Structure formats: C-alpha cells, structure tokens
Amino acid sequence: MNIFKNISTYKSTKKSFVTIGTFDGVHLGHQKVIKDLVESAKKNNAKSVLLTFFPHPRMVLQKKTNIKLINTIDERIKLLENIGLDTLIIHEFSDEFANLTALEFVKTILVDKLNIAKLVIGYDHHFGKNREGNFDTLQQYGTEFNFELKEISQQDISNITVSSTKIRTAIELGEITKVNSYLGYNFMLTGTVVKGKNLGEKIGFPTANIHIQETYKLIPKTGAYIVKAIIANKTVFGMMNIGYRPTVSGKNQTIEINFFDFKTNLYNKIIQVEVLQFLRDEIKFNSIDDLKDQLKKDQQKSLEIIRGTFFESN
Known part of the structure; x- marks a missing residue:
C-alpha cells in the first residue's frame, strides 16, 4: 500500500476506484466497504484509493469538541494496510479544505488528482462547504465528469449494526x-x-x-x-x-x-x-x-x- 500524507503529493494516471471517510476504528462495516472496493478495482484494472482525513473533521469544525478516537492515525494506517488497498491518502482537514465547494472538491480532488472512475460512499454522505453536496449532487457530477457512483444503502449499513459511535x-x-x-x-x-x-x-x-x-x-x-x-x-x-x-x-x-x-x-x-x-x-x-x-x-x-x-x- 502506498501512503501519501497530503493529496497535493499524489496524482494518478491510472483510473481510480475511490472511497472517502474518516474510518475511525476500521470496524467490520468499514472493512466490508473497503474490501468490496479493492475487489472491484482489481476486476476493472483500476487503483483502489481510500481518502481519509486527519485531524478528524469535528476537531476542526467544532472547536470545543471533546471527541476521542478509537485509533491513533498510525494504528489506522496499520489496519488499512492489512486490507489490501493500493493507495491511502491522509489529507489534513483544515478550515481551508472545509471551505471547498462541492464542485471544487469533485473537480480538483476527485477528477484532477485521483482520476476517478468510481466513487463508493455511505448512504448519508455529505461533502463540500456547509455540507452542500450529497448523493444527488454527486450523481450530477458523475454524469458531467464521467465517473460511476455507488451508494452503500442504509439497509446494508443497518444489517452490519456497527458504527464508530x-x-x-x-x-x-x-x-x-x-x-x-x-x-x-x-x-x-x-x-x-x-x-x-x-x-x-x-x-x-x-x-x-x-x-x-x-x-x-x-x-x-x-x-x-x-x-x-x-x-x-x-x-x-x-x-x-x-x-x-x-x-x-x-x-x-x-x-x-x-x-x-x-x-x-x-x-x-x-x-x-x-x-x-x-x-x-x-x-x-x-x-x-x-x-x-x-x-x-x-x-x-x-x-x-x-x-x-x-x-x-x-
């Protein structure tokens, strides 16, 4: 697994299958999503890429938060390494990054940097400034920028009955x-x-x-x-x-x-x-x-x- 500590240092010429999240705990639910991504990427001769963030977004957006994490960042890296990902990108979550619009995030990160062919997200995924982006937004951008979108349904996640919280x-x-x-x-x-x-x-x-x-x-x-x-x-x-x-x-x-x-x-x-x-x-x-x-x-x-x-x- 190749590890990048900043997305600015990464650029792919090969098509990528991507999932995004904090993945604190790398629990059974996370593992299911990531393993599916890895297998799907292999079948389609694409790279499996996981984009995660540190510090946790709540630590940046909620200054008074007392959130504690299941894993340290080094523990999280070790756990993800065992799943078989091609690439792990740990991007610093900052106020500047949080202020990217949904379109800026898709265009500059997913398309230009990750060369995305498929994106796998949870059923309640929001992104971009003020959480303006959602599944419907991504569907529109998927059509515009030519990438496939897969949503992990609420039922699938509920069946796993696991959450970091x-x-x-x-x-x-x-x-x-x-x-x-x-x-x-x-x-x-x-x-x-x-x-x-x-x-x-x-x-x-x-x-x-x-x-x-x-x-x-x-x-x-x-x-x-x-x-x-x-x-x-x-x-x-x-x-x-x-x-x-x-x-x-x-x-x-x-x-x-x-x-x-x-x-x-x-x-x-x-x-x-x-x-x-x-x-x-x-x-x-x-x-x-x-x-x-x-x-x-x-x-x-x-x-x-x-x-x-x-x-x-x-």
Missing part, C-alpha cells in the same frame, strides 16, 4: 468483548514504556507503565483488563490497570501492565497491547497487603481465562 460508547463503558466483536480485531493501545513509582515491583507485580502521546486516543474506563502483546516476536499475556491508584492516593491516570512470565526491560520501548477482556472496576483498598491479595486473585482469574478455549488460538 457505538464502539466509542462501548469502550467508555469497558465493554471490551463487545468492542472487539464490532471491530473484528482486538482494541489496541500503543504507547511508550516510561518509569513509574515501582510500587508494583515492590509488591511482586512489576508493571510496564504506558504513556500514550496522542491525547485524542480513547482510553477505556478505569479498571483491570486482560491484555496481550507481541514483544520480540513472542506473544505475552498480562493484566492491565487503567486508573488513578486510589489505594496510594494517586492523582493522575496511569496505564500499568503486569506481563506474565516476562522480565525483559522495556523502558523507552514502544509497545502495542491488545485489550482482551474486562476483569473488574478499580477499587480503593484499605492497605497495600489487601491490594496485593487482589492482584493475586486477578492474576489467577486471568490465567484461567487465558488457558480457556477462547484464547487457545491466540
């Missing part, structure tokens, strides 16, 4: 099993291992403390989770706590992972953890000993689940 809500509620079923893969957190207070090590549960640089990344609700990561080509399971460490009067949210049977120094390394299952809410214990006893129970429960049939193939 629904997934974000489930993440916020800690409903990770549901989240992963909607995504078609395990929800992930990617960050750098940083120094912590070393409390975990002192009580027999050393942790890797993860710092996630992207402040727009959606973090699941506070609590304990079962996780796994691939480190040095080895799959390692563990348990993760997201929270404020109330037992020791913590003030800032931390993400701490205790990997099982793993002792390699990870400081300053970037790791990606897959979140597999919610274990329990974060609790304030009466003492460090009570916390240690609970961590032993969490570990035992996690190992029982990991050994179960649900994770046997992982």
Whole structure:
C-alpha cells in the first residue's frame, strides 16, 4: 500500500476506484466497504484509493469538541494496510479544505488528482462547504465528469449494526468483548514504556507503565483488563490497570501492565497491547497487603481465562 500524507503529493494516471471517510476504528462495516472496493478495482484494472482525513473533521469544525478516537492515525494506517488497498491518502482537514465547494472538491480532488472512475460512499454522505453536496449532487457530477457512483444503502449499513459511535460508547463503558466483536480485531493501545513509582515491583507485580502521546486516543474506563502483546516476536499475556491508584492516593491516570512470565526491560520501548477482556472496576483498598491479595486473585482469574478455549488460538 502506498501512503501519501497530503493529496497535493499524489496524482494518478491510472483510473481510480475511490472511497472517502474518516474510518475511525476500521470496524467490520468499514472493512466490508473497503474490501468490496479493492475487489472491484482489481476486476476493472483500476487503483483502489481510500481518502481519509486527519485531524478528524469535528476537531476542526467544532472547536470545543471533546471527541476521542478509537485509533491513533498510525494504528489506522496499520489496519488499512492489512486490507489490501493500493493507495491511502491522509489529507489534513483544515478550515481551508472545509471551505471547498462541492464542485471544487469533485473537480480538483476527485477528477484532477485521483482520476476517478468510481466513487463508493455511505448512504448519508455529505461533502463540500456547509455540507452542500450529497448523493444527488454527486450523481450530477458523475454524469458531467464521467465517473460511476455507488451508494452503500442504509439497509446494508443497518444489517452490519456497527458504527464508530457505538464502539466509542462501548469502550467508555469497558465493554471490551463487545468492542472487539464490532471491530473484528482486538482494541489496541500503543504507547511508550516510561518509569513509574515501582510500587508494583515492590509488591511482586512489576508493571510496564504506558504513556500514550496522542491525547485524542480513547482510553477505556478505569479498571483491570486482560491484555496481550507481541514483544520480540513472542506473544505475552498480562493484566492491565487503567486508573488513578486510589489505594496510594494517586492523582493522575496511569496505564500499568503486569506481563506474565516476562522480565525483559522495556523502558523507552514502544509497545502495542491488545485489550482482551474486562476483569473488574478499580477499587480503593484499605492497605497495600489487601491490594496485593487482589492482584493475586486477578492474576489467577486471568490465567484461567487465558488457558480457556477462547484464547487457545491466540
């Protein structure tokens, strides 16, 4: 997959089959649309092109928005790469770009830059300044500029019963099993291992403390989770706590992972953890000993689940 960070650096001489959107989560619904696009492009000897935007349009158009995203942009790239697209274009969404009229967008972007032969869009797609463009507008432009238009019907999207909004809500509620079923893969957190207070090590549960640089990344609700990561080509399971460490009067949210049977120094390394299952809410214990006893129970429960049939193939 060829990746372009700005549409101005891309120009195609080969006809393109295009889809457009933010695709946050790259969930099962997104995957269906993109896979159909890829297959259709191959059959017609055209390029499959996905045009996405960063930052999220709502971050630009709604200055006070507090929207958090399922994926960081790097996670989104990795997920899209696995689907088989020919070209991914990540264009900066800015006020200037938002002010393009529907005609300017079609002529300068779709026709002149992407050399479009077919456009695949969702049933409620709007584009251009003040969202003036819609399916009817695109049909007119399709006739004028000689490109085919395919709309993913409301029924098709409803049948998938997945949306980025629904997934974000489930993440916020800690409903990770549901989240992963909607995504078609395990929800992930990617960050750098940083120094912590070393409390975990002192009580027999050393942790890797993860710092996630992207402040727009959606973090699941506070609590304990079962996780796994691939480190040095080895799959390692563990348990993760997201929270404020109330037992020791913590003030800032931390993400701490205790990997099982793993002792390699990870400081300053970037790791990606897959979140597999919610274990329990974060609790304030009466003492460090009570916390240690609970961590032993969490570990035992996690190992029982990991050994179960649900994770046997992982």
